[in-house]
Amino acid sequence: MxxxxxxxxxxxxxxxxxxxxxxxxxxxxxxxxxxxxxxxxxxxxxxxxxxxxxxxxxxxxxxxxxxxxxxxxxxxxxxxxKPEWLSKSLSLLLSDPRLGIESEKPLTFAVDYSAPNVAKEMHVGHLRSTVIGDSIVRMLEFKGHRAIRENHVGDWGTPFGMLIEHLLDLGEDQAANELGVGDLDSFYKQARAKFVSDDEFADRSRRRVVLLQGGDSETLRLWRVLVDESMRYFNEVYSMLGVLLTDEDIRGESSYRDLLPKVVERLNEVGILEQSEGADVVFPGGWVNREGDPLPMIIRKADGGYNYSTSDLACIIDRVERMGCDGFLYVVGTPQKQHFEMVFQVAIQAGFMDEDHQVTHVNFGSVLDTDGKVLKSREGEVIKLHDLLEEAIRRAEDAINQKNPDLVGEERKKVARTVGIGAVKYADLSTERTKDYVFDWERMLSFEGNTAPYLQYAYARICSIFRKWGGERDSLRDNFESLLKDELSILSNEELTLSRRLVEFPTIVDESITTFSPHKLCKHLHSVASSFASFYENCSILKEENAMLSTRRLALCDLTARELQLGLGIMGIDVPERM
RNA sequence: GGGCGUGUAGCAUAGCCUGGAUAAUGCACCGGCCUCCUAAGCCGGGGACCGCGGGUUCGAAUCCUGCCGCGCCCGCCA
CATH class of the missing domain: 3.30.1360.70 (Arginyl tRNA synthetase N-terminal domain)
Known part of the structure; x- marks a missing residue:
């Protein structure tokens, strides 16, 4: 054109x-x-x-x-x-296992996401990071890139003094038990409560931090217990969620601790390290504090300890020099925006990376309660992810019982899991990620509107049609254009609308990936499912007497199902054959 | 105080980067549709001074600017 x-x-x-x-x-x-x-x-x-x-x-x-x-x-x-153009485009998609999505020249991306803290409950913020990160990894891989998953677990720092002392107070077995069943929050809270109210405990905790950082073997063993028990719990949540993260992807903060002194050295070498009130700092420029003075980034605290920023810089050095990454993505909340801007600027100033590296803070909004307040983990009640996911599955199962009593036994359980988890993930992915996200049980699990179950239902309906049909689906994928001859080239309005949507798929997927915006794909899939529903109600498929017409409509069903499956699949959401 | 973000029907959102025609979608609401491929559905309907005021433009939800509301961040936490 x-x-x-x-x-x-x-x-x-x-x-x-x-x-x-x-x-x-x-x-x-x-x-x-x-x-x-x-x-x-x-x-x-x-x-x-x-x-x-x-x-x-x-x-x-x-x-x-x-x-x-x-x-x-x-x-x-x-x-x-014209219908001729549509049919040509449709036939290209039908015959392509990738549904028109092209592979790109492979690049290597490190994707930093999830990052729960040891001995602390995972909250809905971790859910966002985990779900968004997982979908980005899958999308990049589908485009032919290499995505290195990095779970930057919070496993190091001063809180571990009090956590280890609390572990000793409880007794290892008891503590492991408490952590193993996922009661991380009360464990952390108890430790914290003692730390603020009990001076003797606080002293012990501080001494324990010194031992930990000094590499004391018994202390490290106890630390390991905390980490392992927490990870066992996190893995259970990951498994429920069906995300790609495994133990192989854990890059705890502790794993960078040997690199931290090198960061100081190298910043010093390039001459941007300065002293301020006993701390080693860098002034990135462009930011000021309340008093209007330049805002420093603290690299090494006055007490010799290191900061989050130092760890992030170490991370960048590692990714560029050891892993050879072309890009790094940080799937972390918006509140840390300024932090990342400063880190990136310092990393460029120091020559740790250059303009060729694509570095993106894939930020996302805070999780709000239904009353609009930020859901916080510190003091208020935390919704435990494990419980939340179980609740989602249970509600999905209730709905299946009600709507489709014929679905029983193992299959019902499996479908309930697919639908429940899908609903939770989709609710998160379908809103523009930089905006705050309202966490609402009702909305999230409602099976109406722009939700995963609606899309899954469309998929299941198509599967049902193909079961009844009994033919070979592959046969629909090669001769599509021959089905649009003569009077048949007059597509009904519903077929036209559906077709127009279907051919947009590759473009939308690319747009969604390059902007790291799964919600664009969600929106498209919803419009596909919605036009399919309309098509399904108004056009007979198996009952259509004209064989060519029937076959043509079956081909549209095939493509619709494949777009739904592939589209949801690259966002980490499964589809059920029945529901 | 400085910075960043946000404000679109009762509710929840998309559109804003890259300005176009009648502002899109879902929930809720009103009215229809199951002897028929899954009604978790479909068809039709009402509902919005796009926070407020200026400016740029032939044309602004979109760009610029000033207010107002809300949220977040601002040196030894991560």
């Missing part, structure tokens, strides 16, 4: 750089698929937008005739795809 327009516009002496930015998806779908507003050309051509649109229309009409119809109205050129 572009060459045709280019030729036409050239004859009007309008350069590509002028009209190309103007053309875009039509905002009023009744008018067409693609539109070119001509108003801004009026002064250049000294004609009314209406006349220009009409003229362009005449110039391109003939060349575009095989694939589209062109019309003009109130200064817009409107282009509508």
């Amino acid at each position: 572009a060459p045709t327009f280019s030729k036409a516009m050239k004859s009007l002496e309008v350069d590509d750089s002028v009209w190309l930015p103007l053309i875009g998806k039509a905002t009023v779908q009744d008018h067409g698929d693609v539109a070119l507003p001509c108003h801004s050309l009026a002064s250049r051509l000294r004609k009314s937008p209406q006349d220009i649109a009409e003229q362009i229309c005449l110039l391109v009409e003939e060349d575009l005739a095989p694939i589209a119809t062109v019309s003009s109205i109130s200064g817009f050129v409107n282009i509508s795809a």
Whole structure:
């Protein structure tokens, strides 16, 4: 289409750089698929937008005739795809196992996500990071990239003094038991309560931190107990969620501790390390504190301890120099935005990475309660992820019992898990990630609207059709265009709407991946499912007597199901055969 | 105080980067549809000064600016 327009516009002496930015998806779908507003050309051509649109229309009409119809109205050129074009596009997608999504030149990305803290309950913030991170990893891998999963577990730092002392107070067995059943929050709270109320305990805790950092073997053994028991619990949650993270992906903060002194050394070598009130700091510039003084990034505290920033810098050095990463993604909440901006700037100043590295803080909004307040883990009640996921599965099972009593036994359990977990993940992925996310049980588990169960239901319905049909689905994928001949080329409105949506899939997937925005894909899949539902209600498929028509509709079913399955799949959401 | 973000029907969201025609979607609400491929569904309907005021433009939810509300961040936590 572009060459045709280019030729036409050239004859009007309008350069590509002028009209190309103007053309875009039509905002009023009744008018067409693609539109070119001509108003801004009026002064250049000294004609009314209406006349220009009409003229362009005449110039391109003939060349575009095989694939589209062109019309003009109130200064817009409107282009509508013809069924012939749609059928060609559909047939390309049908015959392609990747559904039109191209592979790219492979790059290596480190994706930093999940990051729960040892001996602390995982909360809904970790859920967001885990679910979004998992979907990004899957999408990148599907595009042919290498995604290195990194679970930056909080397993190091001053709180471990009090945690280890509390472990000793309880007795190892008792403590392991408490942690093993996932009662991390009360364990942490008890330790903290003692730390603030009991001076003797606080002293012991501080001494224990020194022992831990000094590498005392007994202390390290106790620390290991805490880490292992917590990880056992985290893994249970990961397994329920069905995410790709395993023990192989754990890159605890402790694993960077030997690199931290090197960060100080190297910052010193490049001459940007400064002393301030006994601490080693770097001034990235561009930020000021309350008093208007330059804001430093603390690299090494006055007491010799290191900071989160130091650890992040060590991380960057490691990823660039040892792992050879082309890009790093940090799936971490928006509140840490400034922190990452400063870290990235320092890393560039220090030469740890350069402009060629794609470094992105894949930020996401806070998780709010239904009353709009931030859900916090420190003092208020935490919703335990394990309980939350169980609740989701239980509610899904209740709904299945009610709607489809024929589904029983193991299969019902399996479907309940697929639907319940899918609902939780989808609720998170389907909102624009940088905005705050309202955590609402009802909404999340409601099986209506833009939710995973709605999409899964569409998928299950299609599976049901194919079970009844009994034919070979592969046979639908090769000769699609031959099914659109003669009077059959008249597609019904529902078929047209569905087809238009289906062909957008590869574009949307790419857009979703390059912007790390799963919600765009969610939105598309919902519109596919929605137009499928409409198609399903209004067009008979198996009951259609005309064999070609029936086959054509089966092919649309096949493509719809595959888009739903692949689309949800690259976001880490499963689809059930029945529900 | 400084910085960042956000404000779209009763509720929840998309659209904003890259300005276009009648602001899109879901829930809720109103009215229809199951002797028929799964009604977790479909068809139809009502409901929005896109926070407020200026500006740029032929054209602003979108860009600029000033207010207002809300949220977050701002040197030894992560």
